[in-house]
Amino acid sequence: MAGERRGRGLAALALVISLVALGISILAYREVGGNVAWKDHLQALQSTLEAAQKETADALARIERAVRGPEGSGNVPADSKR
Structure with a gap:
């Protein structure tokens, strides 16, 4: 015991x-x-996110031009203009 x-x-x-x-x-x-590896990984993710945001903004601008036409805001109703 x-x-x-x-x-x-x-x-x-x-x-x-x-x-x-x-x-x-x-x-x-x-x-x-x-934790330096985490900092590097975070930086890589941040740059990837920024690139994706830029691509999304460019795609939305192209869609807007396609919908509105070459004149720009000519097809937008008066009440939605600001």
Whole structure:
């Protein structure tokens, strides 16, 4: 019975030590800049999003010209002009 309690105590001590080591490693990872890959990934996604927004704006402008014709706003009713 004393051996079981001692084994549980050692297991608990090992768990505490491992959690402290994990915390220290996380802090060291952040200090070194371990999330640089995320920053690069975010920058790539942002540039892709900006390109998609530009393409969408260009497509909408082409659709608008196709619907309104070459004159521009000539086909728009008077109450919708601003």
